[in-house]
Amino acid sequence: MLDDDTPTTQVKAIETAEDLSSIAFSFMASKALFAGLHADIFSQLSDGPKSAAELAKAVDIPINRIVMLTTALASVGVLVIGDDEKIENSPAAQSFLSKQSKYDFGDYLRYQIDQQMYPFLLQLNAVMKGDLTEDAISSYKHWMADEEQASVYSESQHAGSLGPGRTLARKVDLSAARTLLDVGGGTGAMTISLCKAYENLHATIIDFPNVSEIGWRFISEAGLVDRVRYIPGNAVEVQWPGNQDAILMSYLMSGVPGDDVSALLQNAYDSLAPGGKLLVHDFMVEEDRRGPALAALWQLQHMAFTPDARSLSVGWLTEAGKKLGFEVELADNLIPAMTKLVVFSKPA
Structure with a gap:
């Protein structure tokens, strides 16, 4: 609820x-x-x-x-x-x-936060003024095209997402689901947690080619090669498979230009089977825009390399989903004081 x-x-x-x-x-x-x-x-x-x-x-x-x-x-x-x-x-x-x-989750802090996220904040002043140079990283699309940067980001993010993935598996009942589409699913940390919790679940992950190659190693180590496949590509551009029982978007909407958020919601609605669930996990602030501080700061961080990113809130997201025909099943914290989980369902 x-x-x-x-x-x-x-x-x-x-x-x-x-x-x-x-x-x-x-x-x-x-x-x-x-x-x-x-x-x-x-x-x-x-x-x-x-x-x-x-x-x-x-x-x-x-x-x-x-x-x-x-x-x-x-x-x-x-x-x-x-x-x-x-x-x-x-x-x-x-x-x-x-x-x-x-x-x-030291690797997540050691590599992604220190070596990638921290330096990006140095260009925040230029982002605010609109002075970001053409060669500056402005989106994940450009960033993930760099094999070395993609490797550092993806492997450290995997370490940081395993815990939230286990929490997600406890909060959402996917016992009736047979197919999962993990959009922008990275190295599959969330998918791995959900597949381990639900043995009948088979998943498809969409992410950039460099990330997909790294992720396949984690999928193999988890013993899930017969239940998980990758579609290499940009999640906002490639064709999504249809008739999915569940779709997951974790840390995706905060990392893309704001105009792409509505398109992602529409794609999810179109790709879900009747009765299917959409799980959105991301940094979201309260409606009064007073916090939580960690969610607000993370949104600012994302804007430092995606200047047109949107500040997400639960209220805005749920209303946007309802306009498309979704019903809202759950809105709750996932990582306390930092991220929230919104679960939509498509009417049967």
Whole structure:
């Protein structure tokens, strides 16, 4: 059912210079986190606390640099420095940043966020003024044509999507579905999670050729080569297969020009079988446009390389779907405070 009781996001207006500084300098904390990942600090601490000297030796980095970095990370709570001056992971770092953890998504932060998303924000000023040069990356279409960039993005995104994929499989009942179309499905992390949860499901993934080649390796490793196929191509341009029981669009609408969003919805309606479901997972802000902050910031991030991107909200999306004839089954959080899931159904 549609959740109409979601409270309005409450954001306190900042008042002090310290508040402004906290925002202005927060990029330093994120770069410290990325540096810790590249140095493999969190994995080295996964088996217990270490002194600065022990950690410096383990990662082969001079001790003065380790002291400086771990102090910075401890100051924002990513690491903990005990009374004996030994350094250990915070609970979050232990669970999500160590290569030994089942829920590790460090590669997603280490490669996609640090090496790709972070630099793109440097062109935000040019985007706002309309001064983005012709050779600047302006959409996924151009970005994914670069084999190296496609590889970095896709492999790191796979690491970041496995957890949300498992959550999606729990939230949506696809037990009656036999076919799934994953539009812009990347390396298939979401598809893999859904196919493992629903053994009768067979899937088709549409994504760029470079991404499809990388994704096939993950599909093979998951033992799903007989249940998943790829259609290499631009999801907004290629012909979609019809009569689908379910269609998934995850992180797609926020990454394309705004004019393409309505076309994607129409394609989904036309390609679904009667009674089929459309699952839209993406960064969406509240109707009052006060947040959530992570969703709003991610939308801004996407605009930095897709200048004509649209700011999505649940209200706008559900109304757009209803105009096409969809019924709304569910609107709920998927990644708390960051992404939402909207489930539409096509009348039988």
